[in-house]
Amino acid sequence: MRNPGQTRNPGRKRNPGRTVRSIAVAGVLGGAVVLGGCAQSGGTVATVGNTTISQDQFTSTVNGAKKVSQLTPDQVLSVMIQGEVANQVAEQRGIHISDADRDKQLNPDVLKVTEARQLAYDLADIQIVSGSIGDKEFGKAITATDVRVNPRFGTWDPKQSLAVVPGGGSLSQEAQNRPK
Template identity: 30%
Template structure:
């Protein structure tokens, strides 16, 4: 094979990977929200800590990981709704919301589970303060890219639509 053909083959390979969903910004990312990347490793670490705190089980399931991803996306929408209302969510707001949830303060007390706890606290506060409609309205201006392993973000349901976790099995949103 001539060396001149290698760049063309590399470009063709990159196009194929992108079109099949196996490349792009989400390969090692669990989710990218408005350019903020959260790695699969971070999600796994957080999900394991949540499972340990909630169930006493140090093994996170795919469902635990999907809950973390969904919470992080919802947190971005909650924070955007709060910013739009001119009332950013404070630590006191989050703490009050977490205190109203069974196990919320325990999750916040675990450094590895804290990202999930903060996300849940922000979402609960935003839903109470601004309403779910205000959060849903933020989806139009929020860039959300979810790794197919965890599912897809459904803007109609404002939730993560999950599948098997297999990249070979398509996730449907209907």
């Protein structure tokens, strides 16, 4: 039994190589924690202002899109982002959009596919709001909105495009492509 204040294995010599390795491992793990905190969570595909597009919403919308169109996942995400911007602009400017207004913009056959309804409504919202305020003003609203895309799904740079640009899923690529 050890006495209080007695060190464990008092005759044991330290291995300097092991100490350096321990410090290096701790540094790498600490760096991973810091970098991990910078990335969006795995359940978040994008944020549009204060609104989150979750992985579940995105997956469901992509599956619905496959039933009615040939849109790629990045195109679907672009519509979802622009649809959310349209919702925010409509709310800010007092533009009321009902489901009946949306339905008038859409092919009735698309509305029969339940899984595709949200994507169709996003497209209708874009058309209604841009028709109400003008394409140029709507483009300005998209550019002014804080949009962040999880790098696994591409990048967003309104100076280059008002759509998601598919990417390699790299955090360093995301940092390079972030608007300044």
